Amino acid sequence: MFPTTPHRYTPEEVEWLRSRYRQERDRRIRPEGNAQYQRASGEIVTDPYTERAERAPVHDRVEALVIGGGFGGLLAGARLRQAGVGDIRMVDEGGDFGGTWYWNRYPGVQCDVEATVYMPLLEEVGYVPKWRYAPGEEIRAHAVAIAKQFDLYADALFHTRVTELRWDDETAEWTATTDRGDEFRTRYVVISSGTLAQPKLPAVPGIDDFAGHTFHTSRWDAGYELAGKRVAVVGTGASGIQVIPHVAEQAQHLYVFQRTPSSVDVRDNRPIDPAWAATLKPGWQRERMENFLTLVTGGHVPEDLIDDGWTATANLQRQILTGTVDPTISAEEREYLDERADFRKMDEIRARVAAVVEDPATAEKLKPWYRYMCKRPTFSDDYLPTFNRPDVTLVDTADTGGITAMTSSSVVVGDQHYEVDCVIFATGFETGISGVVSGTLPVHGRGGLPLLGHWRNGPRTLHGFASHGFPNLFHLGSLQNAASVNFTHVLQEQATHxxxxxxxxxxxxxxxxEPTAEAEEAWVATIRETAPDNYNFQAECTPGYYNGEGRPRPVNNSFGPGPVVFHELLRTWRANGGMDDVMRTA
Structure with a gap:
């Protein structure tokens, strides 16, 4: 049985889809959850793009330290510079600015959010993107342009990891130490080390025994010749979707190892019209950013300025990235309508697979059976046609719990050995695990209080930025504030604040x-009261990084009304005396 009505679903069809989704989820869930992955280390995480330069340890003082050179750190540095801060030290583990876009240089890499709203500070830098969905190199070049525009190279320390932050009550400053022997003082610290920086690998038995060539998509080996090679790509998430068509064009034979198929919608990328760009008036980027953010979080605008796959599925995104809801209908009716809209969209995506992929058996393996926001949606016009090539083989690993093993010359799935010369891991990054949260960056506040000790029962902040007992320390990210699919917009508002x-x-x-203990407690209570309850939704999802590989967190630490409301809350707080409560003169 398969649902046949395109717009309405009978009770029997609804139950059939729910049952199919559960079956497909259960095929893929592994009892070890995130432990099925391991942190990449050693040669596979060595920077292949910039040679590490030896230098003497730094012992000095700066006014502000920004940890992280991605867009969050760049935005913090730019806004601090605009606020009159002279001495800003940027520290990053990479060899230059760019963050995720420094590391991701694989063929085909591009952003899936429109460039005019994703690439921040376009007007400040004086740049209009060349493509609607910018390639990685254009984005990385823009990151470098921001750093140059705001003089952030002057005191930057690259290939450097901050190993400890310790507050000195007497001097009212932080001491930062690094893995390069640096030890310096700073009044302010902004942590934007990101959650898409540490690559991960599948914890496959025998992975270290493979004698061929291996690398991760975030450490692309441009010097390795794929022509004439049997190549395996492991992973079919966002990175895999983009890189697989390019590898297929070069390799003698490509094996794609898939645990869960992605939902792949139309991309329709195209150059940005220079004539249109010439008509833009001051404030154009903020207008487009606000328009996009309002739409994708469930709000209403007179005109959809972006009009793409994200704005067209705004109601479906509410399950993960909450926003405005219609208060005139009940939660039950809303779920009823949302589920059926979700079914329609996923039926459309599965129908696209069937229409594009010529081999019926391969097409069935590529069809995604889950709710739309169970995995981050992807967009490509090249991925699905790749499987029509005779030199591309799709290996579905759902029934074996993933890749079974690796030998010196092969990737093993069940009893089948696939002999390959090279394995490319498109397995993504650790998510939601910053150095602060993982403990690899210990932070000690007033009286030596460890930050993780202060957070032993969960994060405790005011607005997600600062904690009582940890003066002049600010966090960028999604913790106890509001997120969006366009995360650079969120980071820009945070850096401005x-x-x-x-x-x-x-x-x-x-x-x-420094916030008071009372203000901190009040915000924790606000998060507890407003956080969306999407546990049941995530528990029904196919395993992935959104739901902790099938083990969703029972406690949500995001601001339920969404980023539009959150940003207005911050502006109102600043304008109406909120800053009076956090300023300390003694």
Whole structure:
């Protein structure tokens, strides 16, 4: 039985789809959850793009330290510079600015959010993207342009990891130490080390025994010749979707190892019209960013300025990235309507697979059977046609719990050995695990209090940025605030907020910016009261990084009303005396 009505679903069809989704989920769930992956280490994570330069340890003082050179760190540095901060030290483990876009240089890499809203500070830098969905190299070049525009190279330390932050009550400053022997003082610290920086690998028995060539998509080996080689690509998430068509064009034979198929929608990328760009007026990027953010979080605007796959599926995104809901209908009716809209969209995506992929058996393996936001949606016009090539083989690993083993010359799935010369891991990054959360960056606040000790019963912040007992320390990211599919917009608002606090502290002569214990507790309560309850939705999902590989967290730490409301809350807080409560002159 398969649902046949395109727009309406009978109770029998609904139950059939729910049952199929559960069956497909159960085929893929592994009892070890995230432990099925291991942190990549050694040669496979060595920077292949920039040679590490030896240098003497740094022992000095700066006004502000920004940890992380991706867009979050760049935005923090830019906004702090605009706020009048002179000495800013940027520290990153990579060899240059760019963050994820420094590391991801595989063929075909591009952003899936429109460039005019994703690439931040376009007007400040004086740049209009060349493509609607910018390739990685254009994005990386823009990151470098931001750093140059705001003079962030001056005190930057690359190929450097901060290993400890410790507050000194007497001097009202932080001491930072690094893995390069640096030890310096700073008044302010902004942590934007990101959650898409540490590559992960499948914990496959025998992975270290493979004698052929291996590399991760985030450490692309451009010097390795794929022509004439039997190549395996492991992973069919966002990176795999983009790189697989390019590898197929070069390799003698490509084996694609898939655990769960991605939902692959139309990309329709195209150059941005220079004539249109010439008509843009000051404020154009903010207008487009706000328009996009409002739409994808469930709000309403007179005109959809972006009009793409994200804005067309805004209601479906609410299950993970919450936003405005219609208060005139009940939660039950909303779920009823959302589920059927979800069925329609996923039926459309599965129908596209059947229409494009010529071999019926391969097409069936490529069809995604889960709710739309169970995995991050992908967009490509090249991925599905790749499986029509005679030199490409799809290996579905759902029934074996993934790849079974690796030998010196093969990838093993069940009893089948696939002899290959090279294995490319498109297995992504550790997500939601920053150095602070993992403990690899210990932070000690007033009186030596460890931050993770303060957070032993869960994160405790004001607005997600700062914690009581940890003055002048700010976090960028999704913790206890609101997220969006366009995360750079969220980071820009966060960086602006931090810079406003620092500028106000300078005006008042305040030595410390620190929330009270009461303000912190009130915000924790706000998160607890407003956080969306999407546990049941995620528990029904196919395993992936959104739901902890089938083990969703029972506690959600995001601001339920969404980023549009959150950003307005911050602006109102700043304008109505909120900063009075965090400024400390003694």
């Amino acid at each position: 931090i810079a406003e606090l620092v500028a106000e502290a300078a005006r008042r002569g305040a030595h410390r910016i």
